[in-house]
Amino acid sequence: MKPLKFTLITLFPEALQPYLNSSMLYKAQDRGIIAIDYVNLRDFGLGPHKSVDDTPYGGGDGMLLRCEPVFAAIESVKADDPSAEVILPTPVGTVWTQELARQFAGVDCGRPQSQTQHYIILCPHYEGYDERIMSIVDYPISLGNYVLTGGELPALIIIDSITRLLPGVLGGENSAAIESFSDGDNLEYPQYTKPAEFRGMAVPEVLLSGHHGKIAEWRAEQSRLRTERKQP
Numbered sequence: 001m002k003p004l005k006f007t008l009i010t011l012f013p014e015a016l017q018p019y020l021n022s023s024m025l026y027k028a029q030d031r032g033i034i035a036i037d038y039v040n041l042r043d044f045g046l047g048p049h050k051s052v053d054d055t056p057y058g059g060g061d062g063m064l065l066r067c068e069p070v071f072a073a074i075e076s077v078k079a080d081d082p083s084a085e086v087i088l089p090t091p092v093g094t095v096w097t098q099e100l101a102r103q104f105a106g107v108d109c110g111r112p113q114s115q116t117q118h119y120i121i122l123c124p125h126y127e128g129y130d131e132r133i134m135s136i137v138d139y140p141i142s143l144g145n146y147v148l149t150g151g152e153l154p155a156l157i158i159i160d161s162i163t164r165l166l167p168g169v170l171g172g173e174n175s176a177a178i179e180s181f182s183d184g185d186n187l188e189y190p191q192y193t194k195p196a197e198f199r200g201m202a203v204p205e206v207l208l209s210g211h212h213g214k215i216a217e218w219r220a221e222q223s224r225l226r227t228e229r230k231q232p
C-alpha cells in the first residue's frame, strides 16, 4: 500500500518537525504508512526580501498572506501530483471531527491500494490571508471556535488524528476502533492499569473479576453514562 502523503506548505517547518518526528508519527513514517514533505512558502516569496504578505486593501491592522506565493507553492506540488487536495486550516472552515478524520483516513471505504492519496496542508500565518486563496482550497477546516496564530498547530492535529486511524499505526488491532469518539457519538469507558489500589482509589471490582460478559456490560454502561453527561 502506498503511504498517505501530506505536504506541508509553511513558513515554519522547524515548528512542525519536532512533533512529526516523534513517537507514533515518526513510526508511521518509518513504516511507510504516511509520508511527510515540507515546502517552505518563503521560497516562493516576492522580490529580494522574498515577501509573502502585505497590508489589507481598505485598511485595517496586520498583514495578509498574498496570493502569488501561495498559488505558486501549491502549483509546484500539483505539478508533480495533480490529484493532491488542498486543506486550509482556518477559523471559518468546517469544524474538524472524528467523523471527518475517518473520512480523510479512508478507513470506512478502504483506500484503493493503487492510488496515492495526497493532502497539501497550507499553513497560513500573520493576521490572515487574501480571500482569493480560497479558490484553490478543497477543504477549509476549523479546529474550533478560537483563533490561533497560524495553521501549524491545526496541521499537526489534522495529521495526528488521521494517522492514528490508519492500519498498522497503533499497537492493538482495534484500539483506534473502540476509543473515544470512534463512532462519532459514544465516549470511551474509563480504563485502569496496575496497581489495583492507589492512594485509597480502588479499580472497580468487576474489572478484576475475569468475567468477560460482566466487564463488557459494565463498559457499555460506563460509556453510555459518560456520553450522556458530556452532551448538553
Ligand code: ADE
Pocket (backbone or CB within 6 Å): 089, 090, 091, 141, 142, 143, 144, 145, 146, 147, 148, 149, 150, 151, 154
Ligand atoms: N487558524 C487560526 N485559528 C484557527 C482555528 N481555530 N482552526 C483552524 N485554523 C485556524
